[in-house]
Amino acid sequence: MTVRVRFAPSPTGYLHIGGARTALYNYLFAKAQKGTFVLRIEDTDLERSKKEYEELQIEDLKWLGVDYDEGPDKPGNYGPYRQSERLDIYKKYAQSLVDRGLAYYDFCTDDELEEMRERALKEGRPPHYEGKWRNEEFFEEAANRLASGEKAAIRFKAPGKSYTLHDNVRGRVVFPENMVGDFILIRSTGLPVYNFCCVVDDIEMKITHIIRGEDHLNNTVRQMMIYEALGSGLPEFAHVSLLIGKDRQKLSKRHGATSVVNYKEESYLPQAIANYLVLLGWSHPDEKEIFDVNDLGTEFDATRFSKAAAIYDLEKLKWVNGMHIRALPLETLQKGIEEFIENDHFYFGQSEDWKKSAIELYKNQIEFFSDFQKRIDEDLLNPNVEVTDKLKDVLSWETTKQIHGFLDKKVKEQKSDFLSKDNFDSLFNELKTDLKIKGKQLFMGTRVCLTGHDHGPELGDLVPIIPKEVMQKRLSNIATLF
RNA sequence: GCUCCCAUCGUCUAGCCCGGUCUAGGACAUCGCCUUUUCACGGCGGUAACAGGGGUUCGAAUCCCCUUGGGAGUACCA
Numbered sequence: 001m002t003v004r005v006r007f008a009p010s011p012t013g014y015l016h017i018g019g020a021r022t023a024l025y026n027y028l029f030a031k032a033q034k035g036t037f038v039l040r041i042e043d044t045d046l047e048r049s050k051k052e053y054e055e056l057q058i059e060d061l062k063w064l065g066v067d068y069d070e071g072p073d074k075p076g077n078y079g080p081y082r083q084s085e086r087l088d089i090y091k092k093y094a095q096s097l098v099d100r101g102l103a104y105y106d107f108c109t110d111d112e113l114e115e116m117r118e119r120a121l122k123e124g125r126p127p128h129y130e131g132k133w134r135n136e137e138f139f140e141e142a143a144n145r146l147a148s149g150e151k152a153a154i155r156f157k158a159p160g161k162s163y164t165l166h167d168n169v170r171g172r173v174v175f176p177e178n179m180v181g182d183f184i185l186i187r188s189t190g191l192p193v194y195n196f197c198c199v200v201d202d203i204e205m206k207i208t209h210i211i212r213g214e215d216h217l218n219n220t221v222r223q224m225m226i227y228e229a230l231g232s233g234l235p236e237f238a239h240v241s242l243l244i245g246k247d248r249q250k251l252s253k254r255h256g257a258t259s260v261v262n263y264k265e266e267s268y269l270p271q272a273i274a275n276y277l278v279l280l281g282w283s284h285p286d287e288k289e290i291f292d293v294n295d296l297g298t299e300f301d302a303t304r305f306s307k308a309a310a311i312y313d314l315e316k317l318k319w320v321n322g323m324h325i326r327a328l329p330l331e332t333l334q335k336g337i338e339e340f341i342e343n344d345h346f347y348f349g350q351s352e353d354w355k356k357s358a359i360e361l362y363k364n365q366i367e368f369f370s371d372f373q374k375r376i377d378e379d380l381l382n383p384n385v386e387v388t389d390k391l392k393d394v395l396s397w398e399t400t401k402q403i404h405g406f407l408d409k410k411v412k413e414q415k416s417d418f419l420s421k422d423n424f425d426s427l428f429n430e431l432k433t434d435l436k437i438k439g440k441q442l443f444m445g446t447r448v449c450l451t452g453h454d455h456g457p458e459l460g461d462l463v464p465i466i467p468k469e470v471m472q473k474r475l476s477n478i479a480t481l482f
Numbered sequence: 483g484c485u486c487c488c489a490u491c492g493u494c495u496a497g498c499c500c501g502g503u504c505u506a507g508g509a510c511a512u513c514g515c516c517u518u519u520u521c522a523c524g525g526c527g528g529u530a531a532c533a534g535g536g537g538u539u540c541g542a543a544u545c546c547c548c549u550u551g552g553g554a555g556u557a558c559c560a
Contacts, residue, residue, distance in 0.1 A: 124483085126484065127484090289509055455521035
C-alpha cells in the first residue's frame with residue numbers, strides 16, 4: 001500500500017510558521033516513504049476564506065521547498081482539491097448517514113441551542129445537544145418541514161461510547177463515552193463543517209497517514225465516529241506537538257513574526273527555515289543539526305517526534321541561517337545578496353572583481369543576505385567615525401597622529417578610485433619603515449584612520465575595496481578628533 | 483467547569499518504549515581562554531536540567547500513582 005499524506009490549510013491568512021512545519025513533516029514523510037503528498041484547501045468557512053490567501057500560502061509553501069504531488073493547481077485522481085468544489089460529495093455522504101439513521105435533520109435555532117447549553121451548564125451536565133429532533137418520533141415532522149422548503153442542519157448522532165485512538169506520537173489515547181454530544185455535519189446553509197469534510201476527503205483521497213497539530217487531537221473522537229459510521233477503517237494518526245511563544249502561550253502576532261512571508265522579507269534562507277522548523281519537535285537520528293531537509297530521505301521517520309510543545313525562539317534560527325549562508329556556492333550567495341541590495345546602490349556600479357572581493361570578505365560574517373548591505377554601508381561608505389573608548393585611546397597615541405599625516409598625504413596622491421591591494425601593501429610597508437612604527441600602534445592606527453572603526457575585517461582585504469573618497473573624508477573627520 | 487495531551491540545562495533536544503553503561507550527552511545563547519597584532523570565523527573549556535511528592539525495585543531521568551504547572555478541545559470556526 002502506498003503512503004498518501006496531506007496538508008490541509010484554510011486560506012484565512014498567510015502561511016503560519018506552525019502550518020509550515022506540519023506541511024514539512026508531511027512532505028518529508030511522503031518523501032521518505034516514497035508516497036504521495038496532497039495539498040487540500042479547506043475553504044468551507046466562506047466568511048473568512050479568501051482566494052488570495054490560498055495563492056499566497058501556495059507561494060510560501062513552494063518558496064520553502066515543500067512540493068506536493070496533488071493539489072488545486074496540480075490535478076490528480078482524487079480532485080477537486082478545494083473543499084468548496086466538493087460540496088455535492090459531502091451532501092451525498094451526509095444524506096446516506098441520515099438515511100441509515102446515523103444522522104438527523106435539526107431545526108433548532110441558535111437561540112434554542114444557546115438556551116439548552118446554558119441550562120445544561122448550570123445544572124452541571126455536559127453541554128451536549130438535547131433537542132427533540134434526534135428522536136425517531138420527530139423524523140416524520142422533520143421530513144415534512146424539509147419538504148415544505150424549510151432549512152435544517154444535519155446533525156450526527158453520537159454513539160455515546162468510548163473510543164480508543166492509537167496515535168503514533170501520543171500512544172494510546174482513550175476518549176470517554178460522554179466526551180462529545182451530537183454535532184453538526186452540514187450547516188443549515190448547506191455548507192459542511194470541518195470534522196465532516198475532513199473525514200470524507202481523507203477517505204475519498206485515500207489518505208493513509210494523518211500528521212497534524214495536537215490541537216486536533218480532541219477532534220479525532222468525532223472523526224473516528226464518522227469513519228465508523230461511514231464503514232471506513234482508520235488511517236494512522238500522528239498528532240505533533242504545537243509551537244508556542246516564549247511565554248508558553250499559543251504563538252500569535254505579539255510574539256513577532258509568525259508568518260513565513262515575514263522571514264522571506266527579512267532575507268532568511270528557505271532551506272534554513274525548513275532545517276530549523278524540522279528540528280522543532282523532531283530530532284535527527286544522528287543528532288545532526290545542519291542539513292538540507294531534502295537530503296534526509298529515510299532518515300526522516302515518524303517515530304522521532306517529541307511530545308512536548310516547543311517554544312519558538314529565533315536565536316537558533318539565526319545561527320542555522322548563518323550556517324546555510326556559509327555553505328552556499330559563491331555565485332548563489334552573490335545572487336542572493338544582490339536581491340537584498342537597493343537598486344541604485346553604490347554596489348552595482350562596481351567591477352565584478354570588486355563585488356567578488358567584498359562578498360568573499362563578508363561571507364563568514366553575515367547571518368542574513370540583508371546583513372551584507374548593512375556591512376558595506378557601514379564599513380565602506382559611511383565616512384563618519386564611530387567614537388568608542390577604544391578608539392579614543394588609539395587617537396591619543398602620538399604614533400596615530402604620525403600615521404594620519406602620512407596616510408592623508410598618500411591617499412590624496414592616489415589617482416584611481418581605489419587603492420589596489422599591491423598599492424596598499426607597499427604603502428603599508430613604507431609607513432612601517434619611514435615612521436618606524438610597528439605592532440599594535442601600526443595596525444590600530446591605520447585601521448582607525450582609514451575605516452573610522454576600531455574593529456573590522458582584515459585590513460589588507462578591506463582597504464582595497466574602500467572608495468578613496470570615503471577614506472579621505474574619514475581622514476579629515478579623524479583630524480578633528482585629535 | 484468538564485475532557486484530552488504534555489513536563490530533562492534560559493532555549494531546541496538525546497536518553498525514556500526494552501530500569502543499572504547517566505557523577506544525564508549534543509546544539510543555540512552566555513562566560514572564559516587560544517588563534518587571527520582588531521573584530522568575526524575557527525578551536526578549547528566553564529556555568530547550567532531529570533517540576534514536586536509518594537510508591538515498585540538491590541537499583542528509576544527511565545515503570546506506576548498523586549500534586550503542581552503548562553497546553554489543547556469543549557461552535558451551524560478550522
